[in-house]
Structures are given as structure tokens and as C-alpha cells.
């Protein structure tokens with residue numbers, strides 16, 4: 016059996032209706048997993064679920080009770096969840112600190128930080144009781160290198176640290192928890208910034224060691240690796256998938 020054969024596994028993907036989450040749904044399903052697509056946008060989640068032969072759930076990750084209900088519902092419909100990918104998130108406009116509205120800060124922290132924690136705990140606690148599972152949180156290189164993203168960068172740094180905390184807590188229960196930190200990835204979220212004319216493409220594409228942006232499929236490959244048996248001794252890490260932007264790029268150039 017291939018190490019990346021997920022036949023018989025159940026995977027749940029938050030933010031699965033778009034971008035990185037949708038790419039994870041497609042790759043996990045292509046490798047045999049039965050996939051639950053959970054997203055705020057139910058119509059788009061249903062479209063991805065139809066495409067991958069999975070099921071769709073409406074989920075607002077910022078609410079703890081909604082995550083607990085989703086974890087129970089996925090288990091009731093597909094069986095115990097083996098894999099969780101937390102890709103639900105929002106991206107912040109680059110603004111000077113003094114220009115950033117408090118409501119924007121609250122929104123980013125509520126969805127990207129608290130939402131990720133809510134999902135990880137709701138699904139991961141069930142894995143820990145069962146004694147096996149893999150959780151991959153989608154963080155960001157913005158959580159590693161400071162950028163003028165005064166809400167988003169700290170929220171993603173918190174996701175990286177919470178990944179380590181959960182990995183330490185659940186390791187003896189057979190649950191691995193790792194983060195993937197995408198570089199600048201061509202998804203609808205980033206496309207909006209490009210369409211607004213923000214100085215992203217030259218800074219991001221030109222600044223990477225490999226001279227390109229990252230695709231959602233690049234991220235999905237890393238996620239599948241971390242969920243697979245090939246990564247059975249890996250927990251608590253944060254894996255940047257950034258075409259080498261962290262080693263070569265700078266926001267300030």
C-alpha cells in the first residue's frame with residue numbers, strides 16, 4: 016500500500032470551499048479519503064463536495080459550539096475523523112498599525128486564531144480519545160516573518176504556537192499536530208489583493224528564491240505528506256511552503 020493511500024480514512028477540511036482548503040479536499044479525495052467539506056459558504060462547500068464525492072457542512076469556525084456540532088455530525092455521517100485540515104481563514108489588508116480598525120483586528124483574531132483553535136480542539140479531542148489522528152493547521156509565513164499585517168501576523172504566529180502546544184498534549188494519545196505555512200498562494204483571497212492593485216505580485220513572486228508564487232496544489236501536497244504514514248514520527252512542526260520567500264524575500268524591498 017502506498018504511504019499516501021488514504022483509503023478508509025475520513026478527512027474534514029475547514030475552509031474547504033475555496034483556495035487551499037479546496038485543493039486539500041481534492042488531493043485527499045484523489046488519494047482515497049472520504050472528505051467532509053466545512054465552510055461558512057455552504058453553496059460553494061456543496062460544489063466542492065459534489066466534485067470530490069464527499070459531504071458538505073455549513074460551519075462558522077469562530078463559534079466553539081458550531082465546531083463541536085460539526086465534529087459530531089461528520090462522525091455520525093462518515094465515521095470517526097482521521098484527518099483534520101484547518102484552512103478556514105481571512106487575510107488582512109496591509110495597513111499601518113495606526114490605520115487598522117479595531118474591528119478588523121477582532122475579526123482576524125476571531126476567525127484565524129480562535130477559529131483554528133476551536134476546530135482543532137473539537138475534532139482533535141475525539142481523535143485523542145480514539146488514540147489516533149492527524150491535524151494540520153494552515154498558518155502562514157506571516158506568522159514567522161513580520162509584515163505590515165498587524166492582526167494577521169500575530170494571529171498566525173499564535174496558530175503555529177498552538178500547534179506545538181496541542182502536539183505536546185496529544186502526542187501520547189496518538190494524535191499528531193503540525194502546521195503548514197503557505198507563502199503567497201494564488202487563491203481567491205490573494206487574487207482580491209492583486210485585483211485591488213496592491214503591490215503584491217512583484218514583492219511576492221519576484222522575491223521568492225524559486226521566482227514564483229505557490230499554488231494551492233503545492234500546499235495540498237505538503238498537507239497530505241504530514242497526514243500520511245510517511246510523517247508518522249513528525250509532530251509539532253511548522254513547514255513553510257513558500258517557494259523560498261523566507262530565505263530570499265523581503266516585504267520592504
Ligand code: NAD
Pocket residue numbers: 029030031032033034035036053054055056074075076077101102103104105106126127130153154155156196197198199200201202203204205
Ligand atoms: P480563500 O478565501 O480562498 O479560502 C478561505 C475559505 O475560508 C473560504 O471558503 C471562506 O468561506 C472560508 N471561511 C472564512 N471565514 C470562515 C469562517 N468563519 N468559518 C468557516 N469558513 C470560513 O483563502 P485561502 O487563500 O485558500 O486561505 C486559506 C488559508 O490559508 C487561510 O487560513 C489563510 O490565512 C492561509 N494562507 C493563505 C495564503 C495565501 O497567499 N493565499 C498565504 C498564507 C496563508
